[in-house]
Amino acid sequence: MSGIRPQDLVEQALSFSKADGCVVIASESTSANLRWATNTLTTNGVMHSRSVTVIATVGTETGVASGALSRSAVGLDEVESLVRAAEDSARGNGAADDAQPLVEGDPAADWDEAPVDTSIEVFSSVAPALGDAFQTARGTGRLLYGFVEHEVGTYYLGSSTGLRLRHVQPQGHIGITGKVADDHARSAWVGQATRDFADVDVAGLDAELARRLDWSARRIDLNPGRYDTVLPPTAIADLMIYAYWEMSARSAQEGRTVYARPGGGTRVGDRLTPHPVTLRSDPSAAGLQCAPFVLARASSGTGSVFDNGLPITPITWIRDGELSALMQTRRSAELTNLPVTPMTSNLLMEVDGATGGVDELVAGVDRGLLLTCLWYIREVDPQTLLLTGLTRDGVYLVEGGEVVGAVNNFRFNESPIDLFSRFTGASATTPAFSREWGDYFPRTAMPALRVPDFNMSSVSPAS
Amino acid sequence: MPHEIDQRFLALPRAALADAALQRARDLGASHADFRLERLRSQGLSLRDGRLEGSHDGEDVGFAVRVVHHGTWGFAAGVDLTVDEVVKAAETAVQVAKVSAQMSTERVELADEPVYPDARWVSAYDVNPFDVPEQEKVALLAEYSRRLLAGRGVSHVTASLAQVLEGKYYADTAGTVINQQRVRVNPGVQALSVDATSGRFETMSSLAPPAGRGWEYLTGTGWDWDWELARMPDLLAAKLAAPSVEAGRYDLVIDPSNLWLTIHESVGHATELDRALGYEANYAGTSFATPDQLGTLRYGSDVMSVTGDRTVEHGLATVGWDDEGVAGQSWDIVRDGTLVGYQLDRRTARLLGEQLGVSRSNGCAYADSPGHVPIQRMANVSLAPAATDVATADLIGGVERGIYVVGNKSWSIDMQRYNFQFTGERFFEIRNGRLAGQLRDVAYQSNTLDFWGSLEAVGGPSTWMLGGAFNCGKAQPGQIAPVSHGCPSALFRDVAILNTVQEGGR
Numbered sequence: 001m002s003g004i005r006p007q008d009l010v011e012q013a014l015s016f017s018k019a020d021g022c023v024v025i026a027s028e029s030t031s032a033n034l035r036w037a038t039n040t041l042t043t044n045g046v047m048h049s050r051s052v053t054v055i056a057t058v059g060t061e062t063g064v065a066s067g068a069l070s071r072s073a074v075g076l077d078e079v080e081s082l083v084r085a086a087e088d089s090a091r092g093n094g095a096a097d098d099a100q101p102l103v104e105g106d107p108a109a110d111w112d113e114a115p116v117d118t119s120i121e122v123f124s125s126v127a128p129a130l131g132d133a134f135q136t137a138r139g140t141g142r143l144l145y146g147f148v149e150h151e152v153g154t155y156y157l158g159s160s161t162g163l164r165l166r167h168v169q170p171q172g173h174i175g176i177t178g179k180v181a182d183d184h185a186r187s188a189w190v191g192q193a194t195r196d197f198a199d200v201d202v203a204g205l206d207a208e209l210a211r212r213l214d215w216s217a218r219r220i221d222l223n224p225g226r227y228d229t230v231l232p233p234t235a236i237a238d239l240m241i242y243a244y245w246e247m248s249a250r251s252a253q254e255g256r257t258v259y260a261r262p263g264g265g266t267r268v269g270d271r272l273t274p275h276p277v278t279l280r281s282d283p284s285a286a287g288l289q290c291a292p293f294v295l296a297r298a299s300s301g302t303g304s305v306f307d308n309g310l311p312i313t314p315i316t317w318i319r320d321g322e323l324s325a326l327m328q329t330r331r332s333a334e335l336t337n338l339p340v341t342p343m344t345s346n347l348l349m350e351v352d353g354a355t356g357g358v359d360e361l362v363a364g365v366d367r368g369l370l371l372t373c374l375w376y377i378r379e380v381d382p383q384t385l386l387l388t389g390l391t392r393d394g395v396y397l398v399e400g401g402e403v404v405g406a407v408n409n410f411r412f413n414e415s416p417i418d419l420f421s422r423f424t425g426a427s428a429t430t431p432a433f434s435r436e437w438g439d440y441f442p443r444t445a446m447p448a449l450r451v452p453d454f455n456m457s458s459v460s461p462a463s
Numbered sequence: 464m465p466h467e468i469d470q471r472f473l474a475l476p477r478a479a480l481a482d483a484a485l486q487r488a489r490d491l492g493a494s495h496a497d498f499r500l501e502r503l504r505s506q507g508l509s510l511r512d513g514r515l516e517g518s519h520d521g522e523d524v525g526f527a528v529r530v531v532h533h534g535t536w537g538f539a540a541g542v543d544l545t546v547d548e549v550v551k552a553a554e555t556a557v558q559v560a561k562v563s564a565q566m567s568t569e570r571v572e573l574a575d576e577p578v579y580p581d582a583r584w585v586s587a588y589d590v591n592p593f594d595v596p597e598q599e600k601v602a603l604l605a606e607y608s609r610r611l612l613a614g615r616g617v618s619h620v621t622a623s624l625a626q627v628l629e630g631k632y633y634a635d636t637a638g639t640v641i642n643q644q645r646v647r648v649n650p651g652v653q654a655l656s657v658d659a660t661s662g663r664f665e666t667m668s669s670l671a672p673p674a675g676r677g678w679e680y681l682t683g684t685g686w687d688w689d690w691e692l693a694r695m696p697d698l699l700a701a702k703l704a705a706p707s708v709e710a711g712r713y714d715l716v717i718d719p720s721n722l723w724l725t726i727h728e729s730v731g732h733a734t735e736l737d738r739a740l741g742y743e744a745n746y747a748g749t750s751f752a753t754p755d756q757l758g759t760l761r762y763g764s765d766v767m768s769v770t771g772d773r774t775v776e777h778g779l780a781t782v783g784w785d786d787e788g789v790a791g792q793s794w795d796i797v798r799d800g801t802l803v804g805y806q807l808d809r810r811t812a813r814l815l816g817e818q819l820g821v822s823r824s825n826g827c828a829y830a831d832s833p834g835h836v837p838i839q840r841m842a843n844v845s846l847a848p849a850a851t852d853v854a855t856a857d858l859i860g861g862v863e864r865g866i867y868v869v870g871n872k873s874w875s876i877d878m879q880r881y882n883f884q885f886t887g888e889r890f891f892e893i894r895n896g897r898l899a900g901q902l903r904d905v906a907y908q909s910n911t912l913d914f915w916g917s918l919e920a921v922g923g924p925s926t927w928m929l930g931g932a933f934n935c936g937k938a939q940p941g942q943i944a945p946v947s948h949g950c951p952s953a954l955f956r957d958v959a960i961l962n963t964v965q966e967g968g969r
Contacts, residue, residue, distance in 0.1 A: 033940055034563070037742045041566040044559050045538040045940070047834040049525065070521040073542035085520075092598040093515055120559055131566045145744040147939035175939075177745040184749075250511075254619045255657035255664055262662025299517035300509060375748075378875045380886060380906060383664065386967045388884050388906075390877045411875070411882050411908070413966035439941055457966060458908055458959075462748070462879035 004076060006115060009052050010158035012076055016083040019090065020064065021057035021102045022160040023308045025295060026050075028115040031151035032122060038143050039134040046120050052079075053297045055305045056086035057102065063095030066305050068298050096306070098299050098331040103309035105163030115154035116168045122150045122197055126174070129202035136206065137178070142213065144206075146176035149439075150197065155295055163309045167291045170195045173433055173442050174202075177393060178209035180216070185463040186406065188212035189372055189393035191234065193433040193442040195287065212372070212394055218405030220397050222459075228368030229454035230361045230398070230425075233432030233446040236349065238374040240279065240446060241437045242387060243416040244347050247317060248301045249326035249336050258385040258417055259326060266336055271322050273420035276352035279318035281344035287431060288443040290345035302343045304329035315341045320352065321420070346443035351426035358448045361425045363401040365450065370396040370403060373435035374412070385415045390460050392435065409463065410456035425450035465585045468644045472502045472630035475524070476544060477642075481634035483546045484528045487553035489636060493530035493537075493560075495573060496553070497635040499786065500526045500544070501833040504593055504628040508601060512619055513608035515601050525833030528552045532560035534570035540834040574812035574824050576789045578638045584783025586645040587776050588677035592626040595678045600624060603681055604652070607692055611654045614696020616703070618657040618664075624681070625649040625673075625933060627945075631786070639788040647779055647945055648680055649673035649933040652692070656699050665903070667699035668888055670720045670870045672930040673945065675777040685777070698901075702889055705901035710962040714865035714893070715907060715955045716858045721887045722846070723930030723948035724871040729911040730762070730769055731844040731948065733880035734796050735827075736805040736815065746939050748878030751911070752802055754818055760802040763915025766849075769797040771806050771842040773826055778843040779931045779945035782826075786837035789826035796844065800915075808839040831942040838938050843931075845949035852923035855952040861920070865893035866905065866960060871930075873906070884908040886963070906961040914955060922951035 006026035013024040028050050035043045053070040067089025071082055126148055137144045150172035157165045175191035190205045190212075231239075252259040252266040261267045283292035294310040296303040307329055317325050325341040333340040362370050372394030380386040388411060395407045427448040434444060481498040488496035503523040509516045526549055527540040537560025539552040592600070604622040611620045629645040652669040671686045680686060717725070732750070737743060739750040752760060762769075773782050773791035782791050787809050796804045805811075805819065812824040829840040859867060870888020877883070890905040891898045909917075931947035 031940070034566075035745075035939055036566070037744055038569075040568040041535075041563045042569075042742055043536055043538065043836055043838075044563050045540070045836055046555055046559055047540045048542060049540075049834050050542050051523075068517075068519050070519065072523045072525060073544070089518065089520065089597060092596065093518060093601065094598075097511070097514055097516060120562060127562065127566060134566065134568075143741075145741065147745055149940060175745055179744070189745075254655065255662065256619065256655050256666070260657075260662060260664070263659060298507065298519035301511075301516070305517075375878060376875045378873050380873045380884075381904070381963045381967065384964075384967050384969075386963060388873065388875045390875070390882070392878055409877065411877065411884060413884075413961075413963070415967055418968065439939060453968075455966065455968065457961070458882060458884075460877040460882035461910065462751075462877035462881050 006156045007112065009074065009079065010156050012079045013054050013083050014158055014160055016080045017056065017160060019056040019087045020059045023055040023102060023305065024158045025053040025297060026156045027153055029151060029153040030117040031149060032118055032120045033147065033149040034123060034127065035147045037145045039137050054082050054086040056090040058087060058090040060095050064099035065090045065093045066096045067093055068305055070297055098304040098306055098329055100306040100330045102159055102161050102306060103163055104161045105309060107164035108166055110166050111164045113166065116152050118150050118152045123148060126197055126200060126202055133202055133206040141181045143179045143181050144176060148174040157295060157309055159309055165293055165309055169291065171442050172197060173438055174200055176205055176209060178213055180213055186213055186216040187393045187463045189435065191433045191435060191438065193431065193438060215396055215403050216406035220405050220407050222407050224410065224456050224458050226453040226455055228365055228452045230358060230365060230370045230448060230450050232358050232371060232448045233430055234373045234435055235371050236446040236449055237432040237434035237444045238377060238436045239387065239416040240349055241347060241434055241441050241444065242377060243385060246385060247326045249328045249338065250301050250332040252326055253336050257382055259323065266326055267323050268326060268338055272318060272417060273321045275420065275423065276320050277318055277420050278316060278320065278350045278352065280314065280316045280348050281346055282314040283312050283344060285346055285348060288346040288445060290443055294342050302327045304331060307342065310342060312342050312344050315344060348429065348445040349447060350429045351447050354426035354447055355428050357427050361427055361448055361450045362398055364425060365398045365401060368398050369407065370398050375436055377436050380413060385417050386413060387415060388413050409460040411458045411460050413455050413457045419449065419451055422451055422453065423449040424452050468585060468642055469630055475500060475502065477632040480526060480544060480546065480549045484549040484553045485634065485636050487550045488528065488530050488557065491554065491557040493532045493557060495531040495636055497529050497633065498526065499833060500632040502630040503832060506626045508604065508624045510604050510608055510622040513605045513612060518597065523832055527833050528556045529836060530556045530560055531571050531573065532557050533564060535560045535564040535567050536571055538836045571810060572813045573809040574816060574822065576809065576823060579784065579788065580638055580640055582641040582784060584643045586675050586781060588646040589684065590678040591628065591646060592648055592678040593628050607652055607688060610692050611695060616656045616700045617654045617696050619655045621653050623651040633786060633788055635788055641784045641788060643783050645675065646677050647673065647675050648677065650681055654695055654699050656703050658703065665699060665703045667695050667702060668870065670888065673779060673933040675779050675781055698889060701901045702903060705903040707904045707964060708902040708960060708962050710960055710965060712957050713960050714862045715958045716855065716862060716865060716867045716893065717953050717955065718869040719926065719928040719930055719950045719952060720870045721868045722950045722953055724874050725885060726844060726846055726948045726950055727932065728874060728876040729880055729883055731841045734805050735839055735841065736807050736811040737839045739805065740811065747937050751879045751881055754815055757802055757819065761800055762797045762802050763800045764918045765800045766918050766921055767797055767800045767915055768847040769844060770794065770847065771796050771844050773842050775843050775949065777929060778947040780841060780843045780947060785826040785828040786830050787824065787828040789824045789828065792825045794825050806839060806842050811839065829944050831944055835940065835942050838942065840937065840944040841935060841946045843947045846921065846951065848927045848951035849921050849923045852925055853920065855922055855926050858920060858922060858952055858954040859893055859898065860896040861954060862893045863895055866902065867891040867893055867898060881910045883911065904963045906963050908959045908961055914958065917956045917958065918953060919956050920954045922953065926951040
């Protein structure tokens with residue numbers, strides 16, 4: 001990469017600022033990926049990207065205005081015009097509803113450290129292991145499809161208040177779909193998030209795929225209906241991430257989501273479920289570490305450019321079954337009269353007292369289903385947060401506590417908010433990579449849940 | 464009169480960098496190499512109750528080198544526009560190809576394409592939105608918002624506008640050199656009504672689709688905002704007061720403002736050849752429309768004819784040339800109900816050319832940014848109208864008990880493109896050939912082949928509208944692509960209607 005230090009970009013931009021306030025975010029990112037299908041590599045890539053965002057805040061007669069501009073690959077000689085353009089934008093925008101004093105602070109201890117990068121070498125053990133897996137698959141009549149990606153982004157945040165913060169965010173994941181070569185309806189999936197691939201055992205993942213494909217040797221067709229269903233942590237992540245993304249305090253205050261209280265205000269303080277459910281975020285959660293301060297390139301319903309640098313401490317969204325917080329900016333916290341609890345880039349769910357794993361939950365099912373993951377999840381009715389979607393890559397029939405075969409896929413219609421109340425069993429919480437959202441939101445830990453009456457609304461002939 | 468390409472794009476050192484990168488790739492043994500240099504300008508505005516909530520202005524400039532090296536793909540991208548950096552990227556691309564070769568058993572070969580040594584294309588628009596001061600854009604959206612806020616029962620209004628100016632340079636080792644520019648906008652206006660006592664709420668959104676148009680789209684060219692905004696509050700109030708639908712089977716008349724999305728999901732995605740061959744199996748899924756059924760699969764009734772194109776004026780997928788240097792074309796996908804074609808890129812065209820009866824890609828390669836590899840993306844996939852001028856009212860007139868579906872909302876379809884479920888912006892009961900008031904809590908659910916098999920009639924040219932999406936998602940790493948779908952109104956018999964409140968167990 002070229003020699004311009006992102007810290008220098010930040011300092012240059014701040015030095016040019018003639019506005020009342022200025023926040024600069026400079027980031028550098030590298031990523032590497034491999035993709036495969038039918039036991040052969042398909043595409044690959046190594047990418048470097050860079051961006052700088054300048055946010056200017058300008059006092060007007062009616063309040064403080066902001067303007068935000070982003071550019072990739074800015075040379076030091078282009079910085080001044082970028083700053084001026086941000087200032088012009090601010091002046092044109094008029095007083096901002098989310099205006100707040102910029103966050104104060106000093107330079108962080110790691111401010112001068114260089115960006116961290118990755119390369120195709122991060123796959124130096126994964127790649128040959130995949131090659132072995134393709135070989136094994138060819139020999140045993142299986143087809144493997146999948147994707148592996150590693151990305152490291154380094155973010156530098158500087159403010160006219162003196163604040164300087166740096167954050168390194170590594171993230172990676174692997175997902176493998178396996179199908180039986182002469183019967184593609186027999187399909188299974190495994191997936192895992194990772195920070196550095198040191199904890200990824202491709203052979204182990206492949207063995208798990210093979211085990212699940214063996215389960216599908218016997219096929220049973222079932223009709224739509226409500227089934228006693230065990231949703232593993234992946235499927236719970238698929239649903240709970242959506243429930244989390246809807247948690248804008250501003251939207252609830254306006255009355256437009258499931259978290260709105262009839263008559264006005266939010267449901268914070270309301271009991272959502274009699275079960276001891278906790279839903280929380282924590283930037284320092286082991287293995288799920290994420291930015292411990294707000295990084296906002298634009299203002300929206302869930303974030304404000306004025307909040308850049310605001311520290312993020314552990315937040316409990318649902319405590320012991322009660323809704324206890326929603327995503328806030330300092331502005332929306334004022335409007336809702338609640339603490340400032342910013343959106344955080346990880347999510348954990350726990351059921352107090354729950355122990356054991358998926359196998360223990362399955363063992364208690366007399367006749368029901370064990371899922372793998374969910375797919376194509378979309379909101380049907382925001383009033384109740386009713387979601388629709390499909391089961392995918394492994395719906396297994398459980399009889400007498402054991403998997404006895406594989407079943408057709410279904411379309412479901414369910415609300416994660418309702419499920420908080422309806423589950424009759426829960427496992428301990430483990431890291432869980434969401435099939436549906438994990439490429440974009442990989443840092444989640446979830447329990448498995450048993451739902452006695454999960455709504456499989458119609459049959460999907462797909463596999 | 465087409466516009467000129469933006470000067471700031473033309474000032475980028477395209478040819479010098481391309482020459483250096485392509486030469487290095489050749490020297491390292493690549494049989495094919497292509498170089499892209501792109502400048503993507505984007506701007507987003509969002510308003511809450513007539514006041515600017517957030518604005519963001521972005522520019523993404525970068526380059527990419529893609530090679531075929533001894534039958535294996537290699538790809539590398541970067542942001543520093545220097546000869547040294549593009550040469551390094553060419554070297555990395557070849558290196559990645561060598562590493563990948565150990566895991567690839569399928570040789571990559573590309574269908575040939577004529578060489579275009581100096582091609583230039585600009586999309587059709589009147590006013591470049593990036594030439595319009597931000598204040599003016601915010602003021603217009605604020606004014607639209609205020610009109611809605613003044614409507615009876617309207618509690619809150621959100622408005623938004625996304626704008627893109629896309630500059631692409633493409634050059635390859637065959638000698639093709641292409642410069643292109645596209646403009647597109649995605650406006651949104653939505654009114655919310657909340658019942659203060661019960662907490663029940665409903666929304667009504669503008670039906671204006673995203674389009675390959677400029678700022679003129681917001682001021683009345685291609686969409687009548689005055690007419691629509693005036694009607695929205697009453698439509699919203701009626702929706703909030705509407706009775707809940709009785710689940711069952713109904714005949715449906717579907718407005719193009721809803722049907723475009725059903726076409727996108729159940730026909731557009733199902734006929735992407737890479738998907739049908741299994742390349743998307745780990746992510747977006749596969750397709751029931753496998754190539755062995757080409758020419759024989761009954762996709763729908765005789766009334767169903769669907770084309771793919773990258774040529775329709777204002778189409779979001781419309782280009783002069785795709786991101787592999789293939790010229791934009793138009794072709795049949797479904798003819799009189801039978802599957803006859805797919806959407807291709809150069810690799811899949813070569814892979815299945817004989818079976819498909821083609822020797823050339825039909826130009827569906829697209830990379831959403833300089834840092835991403837080009838992949839096959841959806842063309843404008845459109846349902847043909849009737850030759851005669853059948854009106855929507857005529858279709859409604861042929862229904863005794865049914866529902867008229869307008870505007871798109873919820874959507875979901877399974878991994879092979881069979882089972883789908885959609886909702887809409889508003890639904891009207893049809894009784895004895897006439898509209899009889901709105902219904903709420905409606906969803907329609909079907910399997911693709913059953914659904915299109917129940918297509919009885921389509922509207923004429925006067926009902927045809929170009930809908931579309933700004934951000935269709937595909938691939939890993941994820942990419943977005945803009946795409947349009949033209950369709951008339953259409954009548955489908957005997958479709959399953961769900962009551963969404965009952966689905967939720969209430």
